[in-house]
Amino acid sequence: NTVLTSAVVYPGQWLGMLGGGQLGRMFCHAAQSMGYKVVVLDPAQDSPAGTVAEKQVFAAYDDVKGLDELAALTRVVTTEFENVPAASLKQLSENCRVSPGAAAVAVVQDRIAEKAFIASQGIPVAPYAEVRSAADLEKAGQHLFPGILKAARLGYDGKGQARVANVQEALAAFESFGNVPCVLEAMLPLKEEISVVMARGFDGEVAVFPIGQNTHVNGILATTVVNPGLIAESIQHQAKQAAIKIAEGLNYFGVLCIEFFILDDNSLVANEVAPRPHNSGHYTMNACASSQFEQQVRVMAGMPLGSTQLRAPAIMLNILGDSWFHPETGAFAEPVWEKVLALPGVSLHLYGKSEARKGRKMGHVNVVHENFDTALAHARQISKILN
Ligand code: ADP
Ligand code: MG
Known part of the structure; x- marks a missing residue:
């Protein structure tokens, strides 16, 4: 065999x-x-x-x-x-x-290895320090404060992170995480958060999806907006080139997502790599010629990659379990899906989870419309219906 x-x-x-x-x-x-x-x-x-x-x-x-x-x-x-x-x-x-292979996954699972790898490719990351002990924090430079302490492993959706104003708060957070290895990052002035979702085949062929702009609520992705005119062409180009460099440097095969920050001065900083399809790539299911999941199938099957062409501007709205609970009374009720589905260009994706819990990702809605303002208006209506 x-x-x-x-x-x-x-x-x-x-x-x-x-x-x-x-x-x-x-x-x-x-x-x-x-x-x-x-x-x-x-x-x-x-x-x-x-x-x-x-x-x-x-x-x-x-x-x-x-x-x-x-x-x-x-x-x-x-x-x-x-x-x-x-x-x-x-x-x-x-x-x-x-x-993807074990070696690539091992790098991006560990924020210490991940940041060092990205920086080694000549791609800017947030100023940071590796933290393995309290002493590492005590000698961290003042330029890292205010900062964010992030556990090196197993963090997601803002979990395993603490915003810290000074060394004292960083030490307390480090202890509360159980003294596990961490990175301390300087808090940066974010103008935008974007992600590049892409696929790389076993023959080295790459296919990069249009860039999405992300917003988060309570550390969880809330929306991804894809309308190519919204971000300067030069920044999009820079982000895509950096993403390709990361995928090639990792000898990565499969679908991956690289999150970037655009700072107030329009500079680009790579934040983290997810070694799989990503929540911010869900819009591809309805807005692109091939979805990120189809690309994942194509890569593993050794097939040519599909087209990443955007058919129309798109907005992805995450649906959390919160949508099943009345915001004031807390009463449980099924969202009125018929109102959501009455809007043109809307696709509903629910994940078949039996129990709605607050903060739990239950599904998402994609709004795709040739007129971006119409898509935006529909997305606003949907978020009113669901909240
Ligand atoms: P995860 O997505 O695994 O929870 P991230 O590293 O992406 O962890 O951090 C979550 C969010 O915290 C980011 O999407 C961003 O909004 C914010 N954040 C993370 N690092 C920084 C930073 N260095 N400066 C400012 N904001 C940050
Ligand atoms: Mg993230």
């Missing part, structure tokens, strides 16, 4: 997915519409991806037997889960073609 290198995997065959969340679910839909069968590895019953895949291996991400069971069913494996143990990808790579 030799590992495939550049061979094409044809529709009708199996694709393997590590992780059962919503990203895995949307991957399944893309794969199945192209005629592939998907086997998902995830420990949970009723997971968003497990319930739509043809098969599920019920096992933890680091379960050696479960991973072997997956590898026995499929020759190509990808992941939707940022914190998949690199060791699991390594084990799978003995029998399967794995995208």
Whole structure:
């Protein structure tokens, strides 16, 4: 059983997915519409991806037997889960073609390695210090304050982060994180947050999606707006070139997202890399010739990449569990979807999660319209209906 290198995997065959969340679910839909069968590895019953895949291996991400069971069913494996143990990808790579590979994932899972790698490519990152001990904080320069202390591993949606005004607050935050390795970053004056979602194939071919502008609420992505005229051409070009450089430098195969900050002086800073399709790329499902999930399928199957062409301006609105609760009384009620779906150019994507909880990502809405102002007006109406 030799590992495939550049061979094409044809529709009708199996694709393997590590992780059962919503990203895995949307991957399944893309794969199945192209005629592939998907086997998902995830420990949970009723997971968003497990319930739509043809098969599920019920096992933890680091379960050696479960991973072997997956590898026995499929020759190509990808992941939707940022914190998949690199060791699991390594084990799978003995029998399967794995995208992305363990080495690339290991770098971007660790903010210390990630920042050092990006900087080594000549791409600006926020001024930062590696923090492994209280002493590292005590000797951190004043230029890093006010700053943000971020745990090096396992952070997401603003979790594992603390805004700190001075060394004392940084020391307290470091202790509250359990003294785990961290980075301390200077707080930068952000004008915009943007992301570049792209795919890189096993032959080195790259396809970069149009750049999205992101807004966050309470650390969670709330909206992505895609209207190419909104960001200066030169900044878009710079961000796309930096993203390609990062993907190539990592020897990355698959779909990835690079978050950038545009600062008040219009300079560009790379923030972080997600080794998988990304929430800020969901607009591609309705606005682009191929979606980010279709690209993920194409890469792992060894197929040519799809077109990333934008068909019309788009706005993606995340739907959190909060939309099921009345903002004042807290009463539970199903959102009035018929009002949302009555608007032209609106597509609803729900992830099949059984229980709505506050702060939980339940789905998203894409608004696509040739007239950006119309799209914006519809998006505002939808957020009123959902809040
Ligand atoms: P994650 O997305 O994993 O939670 P990020 O590093 O992307 O972590 O940080 C979350 C958000 O915090 C960013 O989207 C941005 O709004 C803000 N942020 C992060 N780093 C900085 C910084 N150095 N300066 C200003 N704002 C920041
Ligand atoms: Mg982020």
